[in-house]
Each structure stands twice: as C-alpha cells, then as structure tokens.
Amino acid sequence: MSRRETTKQETRQLILDAARKLFQKKGPELCTMRDIAREAGVSAASVVVHFKSKTALLEVALYEDIERNIAQAVTTMPRDAALLARLMHVAEVMYSFYDGNRELYRVLIRDTAFEAEGENPYLTRQLEGYLTFFGGMIEQEKERGIVRPEIDARIAAASFFSLYFSVLMEFLRTPHMTVNMALERLALCANQHLTGILTHEEMNDGRSA
Amino acid sequence: MSRRETTKQETRQLILDAARKLFQKKGPELCTMRDIAREAGVSAASVVVHFKSKTALLEVALYEDIERNIAQAVTTMPRDAALLARLMHVAEVMYSFYDGNRELYRVLIRDTAFEAEGENPYLTRQLEGYLTFFGGMIEQEKERGIVRPEIDARIAAASFFSLYFSVLMEFLRTPHMTVNMALERLALCANQHLTGILTHEEMNDGRSA
DNA sequence: TATCATATTTAAACATGTTTAATAAAAAAA
DNA sequence: TTTTTTTATTAAACATGTTTAAATATGATA
Numbered sequence: 001m002s003r004r005e006t007t008k009q010e011t012r013q014l015i016l017d018a019a020r021k022l023f024q025k026k027g028p029e030l031c032t033m034r035d036i037a038r039e040a041g042v043s044a045a046s047v048v049v050h051f052k053s054k055t056a057l058l059e060v061a062l063y064e065d066i067e068r069n070i071a072q073a074v075t076t077m078p079r080d081a082a083l084l085a086r087l088m089h090v091a092e093v094m095y096s097f098y099d100g101n102r103e104l105y106r107v108l109i110r111d112t113a114f115e116a117e118g119e120n121p122y123l124t125r126q127l128e129g130y131l132t133f134f135g136g137m138i139e140q141e142k143e144r145g146i147v148r149p150e151i152d153a154r155i156a157a158a159s160f161f162s163l164y165f166s167v168l169m170e171f172l173r174t175p176h177m178t179v180n181m182a183l184e185r186l187a188l189c190a191n192q193h194l195t196g197i198l199t200h201e202e203m204n205d206g207r208s209a
Numbered sequence: 210m211s212r213r214e215t216t217k218q219e220t221r222q223l224i225l226d227a228a229r230k231l232f233q234k235k236g237p238e239l240c241t242m243r244d245i246a247r248e249a250g251v252s253a254a255s256v257v258v259h260f261k262s263k264t265a266l267l268e269v270a271l272y273e274d275i276e277r278n279i280a281q282a283v284t285t286m287p288r289d290a291a292l293l294a295r296l297m298h299v300a301e302v303m304y305s306f307y308d309g310n311r312e313l314y315r316v317l318i319r320d321t322a323f324e325a326e327g328e329n330p331y332l333t334r335q336l337e338g339y340l341t342f343f344g345g346m347i348e349q350e351k352e353r354g355i356v357r358p359e360i361d362a363r364i365a366a367a368s369f370f371s372l373y374f375s376v377l378m379e380f381l382r383t384p385h386m387t388v389n390m391a392l393e394r395l396a397l398c399a400n401q402h403l404t405g406i407l408t409h410e411e412m413n414d415g416r417s418a
Numbered sequence: 419t420a421t422c423a424t425a426t427t428t429a430a431a432c433a434t435g436t437t438t439a440a441t442a443a444a445a446a447a448a
Numbered sequence: 449t450t451t452t453t454t455t456a457t458t459a460a461a462c463a464t465g466t467t468t469a470a471a472t473a474t475g476a477t478a
Contacts, residue, residue: 004425004474011426032464043428048466103325110323114315117383138406151406152397159398162375163368174326188361189368195412196405197347197360203404213444217456241434252458257436259456 012050014040019047019061028058028107055111062108063122069097070126074133083141084190087134091164091186095171095179106172131157156193163189221259223249228270237267237316264320271317272331278306279335283342292350293399296343300373300395304380304388315381340366365402372398 018039022031033054037044051057073093077086098105112120131154138153147156163186171182196203210218227249231240242263246253260266282302286295307314321329340363347362356365373395380391405412 002475007474008426033466034464044465045428045430045467046426049427054465106323106325110319114319114323114378114382116312116315145408146411147406148408151401155394155397156401156406158375159372159401162371162398166367166371166374169323173323185364188364189371192360192365192368192405193402194405194407196401196403197356197365198403199354199357200409202355211445213455216444220456242436243434253435254437254458254460255456258458263435 011040011042011046015042015047015050015057016061019057023058023061023104024101027103028054055115058108059112059120059122062104063126066097067122067126069093070130083137083146084187084194086137087160087164087190088183088187091167092179092183095168095182098168098172099179102172102175109169109172127161130161134160159193160190163193220249220251220255224251224256224259224266225270228266232267232270232313233310236312237263264324267317268321268329268331271313272335275306276331276335278302279339292346292355293396293403295346296369296373296399297392297396300376301388301392304377304391307377307381308388311381311384318378318381336370339370343369368402369399372402 015036018036022036022039025031026035033044033047036057037047040047047057051060070090073090076093077089081089112123118124134157135153138147138151138156141147142149142151142153147153167182167186167189171177171179224245228245231245231248234240235244242253242256245266246256249256256266260269279299282299285302286298290298321332327333343366344362347356347360347365350356351358351360351362356362376391376395376398380386380388
C-alpha cells in the first residue's frame, strides 16, 4: 500500500473512531460534523470526502457492530430448538443490544431503512443474509415434517422479519417498553404466524387470495 | 371568533395550501421553508410559528388526505367478504393512493413513523383506530367460528398491520415494484398468518413460547 | 533531479431549518 | 379615549450539513 493510501486509511480510521465515540456519547442528532472533525483532528470537509454524508457515516460507524451481534446471535443459537425458540433467541440478542442505546439505533434505522433502494448497502445485505439463513432453516423444517411442504419459506422468513422489525420499531420509540415486553409481544405474533388464526375447518376450506 | 383569531387561521390556511402544492410538485426534500413561505406570501419564520417544524407541517399537510383515504377504504369494504379479502381491499386502496406520489409518502412516513413516542399524534391515532376496527372484525370472526376462540384479536390485527407496513415500506423504496406486486406479496404473507405454516400435527403439539 | 499529474485536505462559502429580538396590530384595562 | 398588555408577524441572525475552489502533498515521468 502506497504512502498516500495508508495516510488516507489512517485519516478514515481517525474519523470513524471519533464518530463512534461521539455518536454513542451525545447521540447522532446532537453531535455535529464539526464536532466529529475536531475530535478526529481533521476538517469537516474531510469527513464528507471520506464518508459522503453524515447518514452514511452513521451507517458505516454502527453497522459493523450490528453485524457482529447478528453473527454472535447465530453462533449461540440453540441448534436443536424449535423454530420459534431460535427466532426468539436472535430477537433477544438483538433487542438487548439495541437496548444499550435506543435513541442511537432509532435514528440509525430511521435514516437508513427508509432510504431509496440502493442507498443502504449494509441493511440490504443484512436483510438478504437473514432471509437466506432463516429461509433455509424453514426449508429444513419442511423436510423434518414440521412445516407444511406447500409453504413458501422465503415468504415465511420475510413475514417473521416484518413482525420482528415492527416490534423493534415500537421498542425503539417507546422508552417504557422493556426488552422482555418486546420479546413477549414478538412471541405472540410469531406464534400466530406459526399456527395461524383460523379454525381447522376454515383452514381446510381456505383458498389463497 | 376575534379578528386576530380569524387572520391567524387565514394565514395558517395560506401556508397549508402552499405547502400541499409545493410538497406535491417538488417533493418535500427539494422544497424549502422559504419556498413555501414565498408561495403563501408570508415569512419563513411565520411558517415555523404556525407549524413548529417542517416535518410537523408535512404531517399536517398530508395526513388529512390519508385519513380521507382510509375512511373511503373502510366504507367501500365488502361487508360479507372473508377477512383476507377485506384486508386486501384496504391495502389496495392505500397502496394505490401512495402510488400517486411514492417519494412524498416515503419521506412522510420516514419522518413521522420513527419519531419518539408522542411526537406523531396523527400516526398514533390512525394506528389505534385501525387496531380497534380490525381487532373488532376479528372478534366477530371468532363468534362466527372462523377464527379460533383462543386467538388474541389485537395481536392478530397488529400482526396484519406489521405485514401491511413492511410491504408498504418496500413498495415505497422500490421504484420498479408495482401496486399489484405489492398486493400479491402481502396476500401471501397475510394468508400464511391466517393458516399458519406448521403441519397440523405440529400445531396440535405446539406450545406457545 | 525537475516537472507534471494526481490525489488528499481544507478554508471559506453556501443552503436551509430554526431561533431571536424587534415591530406592529389588536384586545384589554384605565 | 388613552394606556397597557398580549399576540401575530417578520427581518436578521444562527447552526449545521454540504459544496466549491484552492492549496498541499505524493507519485509518476522526463
């Protein structure tokens, strides 16, 4: 790596470290680009040159940590537990993680999850990874005779994610909601999705729309 | 109403009209407070005095229209159709409405749905209204023997909303996704929630978490 | 080595949401 | 009516994310 390249990476790292520190400490809305630049010992313009925008910096600064937590949730997932228990394990790890600084992650998700397509590479990749992983898990459950064979595993995985994400949104917006309250709620929703809400007679009659 | 009060309301209405026009025309991000103020014939400061912030103005300017559409969706809802058909009817009306200006509603929802609790009175009220209405509908289906009696109707209504909202999010973020694609996807998810994904043997064994 | 081209950094300027302090007009009080 | 208080309005200032144009440093080329 050329000298030019190394100093560039050093500068980038200085900014990242400063951003992580100040985002955590003051929250992303109260901490300005100039604050971050000062902490890193560079100009505000340099921060923009390196990271394009404040939102993009927030994304880069935080998603690495999130990915680490997802990875940890996956590796510690009970291998032989039921589908719901495995989903709840991931949710517990992630909700607990976000609980460490709710305001920070509320702003992160707001500013990244609603960007137009292609503007949020991290999030998109994480979601795709989840769908593949959890969809594969559901496929396995089909083979074991636990999930019905006609079920679309990817749709099921996406549905579980929707439930997970909605509860997360409410959790991040609602200070008095504890991790356990969020988990209990998600368990109720996810369990309904597993077992359905119709009576068995209706299910047998049921036509897909 | 005193003279002071009437002129105040007139000014407020001028700003609202100007805001609706420009938000629709240029999108909420490209249209500035000064643009709106100029169009309304008042100062930018006046806009802030009347509506507190640009986001709050966006919310007031657009949610009335949204509420009108919800009301219309409810009144045109087929009374004797199945639960899924009724949900899909509401979704079709709303997705078609949002399709008229996706970028506008993407920004609106991003900026309001993720505000901290209490900062988004319209949204909160609409969601509460939906949960009551749809929850009541599910309760009726219990009495008719279509939905199982042990099902928590409010949790079911919230789950359907989660699915509806997640698909809406993807729809608003993804230009090449048509209304029909969104509806098809929602139908698949919602149908899974109605009928579950487990085999019948597993359902009978199934323990809630 | 000297020169040119390229990449990195930044000071200053800009755009825009919001606040402040002042003004003017209406209502209330005298 | 005159005076005082309250309120609606705004010009100017401010804060902050971002852009621009210039300067500086590095690598390539002669």
